[in-house]
Amino acid sequence: MKLILLLTFTAFLSKCSSPNGDPTPDTKPVVSITSAPVTEGTNVLFTIALSISSVSATTIDIVTSPNTASTADYTTTNVSTTIPAGQTSVTVTIPTNNDSIGELTETFTLTGTVTSSNTSNTAPILAIGTIIDNGIVLASELDIWLTKGDQSVLLQKQNTTQLFGTTANTFQTITIDENQTYQTIDGFGYTLTGGSVEVINSLNATKKQELLQELFGNTATSIGISYLRISIGASDLNSTVFSYNDLPNGQVDTAQTNFSLAPDNAVILLLKEILLINPNIKIMAVPWSAPSWMKNNYTTVGSSLATIYYNSYATYFVKYIQGMKSNGITIDAVCPQNEPLNPNNNPSMTMSAEQQLSFIKKLGLAFQNASITTKIVSYDHNCDVPSYPISILSDATAYPIVDGSAFHLYGGDISALSTVHDAFPNKKVYFTEQWTSSTSDFRNDLKWHVKNVIIGSMRNWSVNALEWNVANDPNFGPHTAGGCSQCKGAITINNSTTYTRNVAYYNIAHASKFVPTGSIRIASNISGNLSNVAFKSPSEKKVLIVENDGNTTETFNIKFNGKWITTSLEGGSVGTYIW
Numbered sequence: 001m002k003l004i005l006l007l008t009f010t011a012f013l014s015k016c017s018s019p020n021g022d023p024t025p026d027t028k029p030v031v032s033i034t035s036a037p038v039t040e041g042t043n044v045l046f047t048i049a050l051s052i053s054s055v056s057a058t059t060i061d062i063v064t065s066p067n068t069a070s071t072a073d074y075t076t077t078n079v080s081t082t083i084p085a086g087q088t089s090v091t092v093t094i095p096t097n098n099d100s101i102g103e104l105t106e107t108f109t110l111t112g113t114v115t116s117s118n119t120s121n122t123a124p125i126l127a128i129g130t131i132i133d134n135g136i137v138l139a140s141e142l143d144i145w146l147t148k149g150d151q152s153v154l155l156q157k158q159n160t161t162q163l164f165g166t167t168a169n170t171f172q173t174i175t176i177d178e179n180q181t182y183q184t185i186d187g188f189g190y191t192l193t194g195g196s197v198e199v200i201n202s203l204n205a206t207k208k209q210e211l212l213q214e215l216f217g218n219t220a221t222s223i224g225i226s227y228l229r230i231s232i233g234a235s236d237l238n239s240t241v242f243s244y245n246d247l248p249n250g251q252v253d254t255a256q257t258n259f260s261l262a263p264d265n266a267v268i269l270l271l272k273e274i275l276l277i278n279p280n281i282k283i284m285a286v287p288w289s290a291p292s293w294m295k296n297n298y299t300t301v302g303s304s305l306a307t308i309y310y311n312s313y314a315t316y317f318v319k320y321i322q323g324m325k326s327n328g329i330t331i332d333a334v335c336p337q338n339e340p341l342n343p344n345n346n347p348s349m350t351m352s353a354e355q356q357l358s359f360i361k362k363l364g365l366a367f368q369n370a371s372i373t374t375k376i377v378s379y380d381h382n383c384d385v386p387s388y389p390i391s392i393l394s395d396a397t398a399y400p401i402v403d404g405s406a407f408h409l410y411g412g413d414i415s416a417l418s419t420v421h422d423a424f425p426n427k428k429v430y431f432t433e434q435w436t437s438s439t440s441d442f443r444n445d446l447k448w449h450v451k452n453v454i455i456g457s458m459r460n461w462s463v464n465a466l467e468w469n470v471a472n473d474p475n476f477g478p479h480t481a482g483g484c485s486q487c488k489g490a491i492t493i494n495n496s497t498t499y500t501r502n503v504a505y506y507n508i509a510h511a512s513k514f515v516p517t518g519s520i521r522i523a524s525n526i527s528g529n530l531s532n533v534a535f536k537s538p539s540e541k542k543v544l545i546v547e548n549d550g551n552t553t554e555t556f557n558i559k560f561n562g563k564w565i566t567t568s569l570e571g572g573s574v575g576t577y578i579w
Helices: 194-200 205-216 262-277 307-326 353-369 387-393 416-423 442-459 503-512
Strands: 031-035 044-050 058-066 078-083 089-094 106-114 125-131 143-147 172-184 187-191 227-232 282-287 375-383 402-412 428-433 462-469 491-493 499-501 520-524 530-536 542-548 554-560 563-569 574-578
Touching: 031 125, 044 058, 044 078, 078 089, 143 503, 172 462, 172 530, 172 542, 187 503, 194 205, 194 262, 194 491, 205 262, 227 262, 227 462, 282 428, 307 353, 353 375, 353 387, 375 387, 375 428, 387 402, 387 416, 402 416, 402 442, 416 428, 442 462, 442 503, 442 530, 442 542, 442 574, 462 503, 503 574, 542 554, 563 574
Parallel strands: 172 554, 187 227, 187 462, 227 282, 375 402, 402 428, 428 462
Antiparallel strands: 031 044, 044 089, 058 078, 058 106, 106 125, 143 574, 172 520, 491 499, 520 530, 530 542, 542 574, 554 563
């Protein structure tokens, strides 16, 4: 865009001039401002002139202000300049900016206030700058993807041109330092429950493939889910309760001879479809319960694994890993038990820290004997009992077996992840589940989940961040009798041809789409209401996720390598910034 700055000025002429225009010796000088046209991005040189030289210095205050042009087109200026005694002019330089936007003619105003008493015009003097577009558009140095709490904007790329610069301002600043690094990221995603599979399979073939590509692909319209959690046997978001070795009451099968993955055939088939789209997706598998015949009470709800079946249950895990592998599905990690301190789901099973420690030792040996390299992750429950995973990692035998600890946030504070990490910095922490409720609202869930599940877990060393179920139907099913009846999936499958994206979709997408597996968290400071976390991707892209936890718009700088971009974010909104 060419910037042609044409200045016009009307001044008060001295009444002491002679008829032919020549000043008399006692005439005070008149101040005027002129400039030559410039091309956008070039400095404007304003010449401030006196009609005759003055016997004393003349001071003039210069202030620029926007008119139809914005301050993106030129550098805002508020300075004082002096014409020395005996001289008649001075030059003021005001840089202009190539804002790279095609525009119509625009103007801005230059105001000069004469503060010296030795000039004839003491009122403000005005000049108008004219800006003419030249059609040159620079590539933006920053991409912005935005979701607003009022849902007026949903994961939408903003059509703005953002360029890093060094123009000083007084706004708050988020400074990103790529030289200060933290954990490497495994991925972002959800739990693919049996119920999720059931409703996804109810879509017709075209819509099903469209949804899978959107969730797991890497195209412009995909969100790039890179991590899935699945249940070993049924979770409470299955239509029915089952394990892979159910027997009538009174029968046992310690050798796991009758073990079969057949009840999860639909999950296996859908995982194969997902792996065709993203063959590198990481998968964590977790049981909600052992088979009922292995528990102290023959029940699917609560009770504990009987000590005499610890070795048999380790064999159950081995057969599961091997069976999935034979179907082309690699299980990256397992947890011994989902929510081991929760006896209320159907299915569920309690497992104290002492019980889990004993079982992990059996499981680690079974994996070693079967040459299984799948990671073993402890706990998988709320942040209010960090002593549970700490007690397991404190055991000398279990320490080398356990890869890390997994957490939910239905109790406690997300900082518990750092508590465990700081105690055992060589062990990973995982964030593996958080539900969104059918009774909560979009704005509050967007704010809370992005602040805690995404930003909070990452700033507390987690290698992943997972929301709860991928999908359900409009009635928040399927679920077991006694299972969660208010869990809202990331996707609602309305019928065979339509689906709706819910808040959990956007919570995860703001990270998964831009922070692939292998990214590294880098340093960024929290500023006021602006919760944030930053990453460097394997392709060297920098990614900053910001959540405005307040109720009003916040203007701030994103500073990197000594330069910054000024932007703003509405209260209750989330922005992902990529450069």
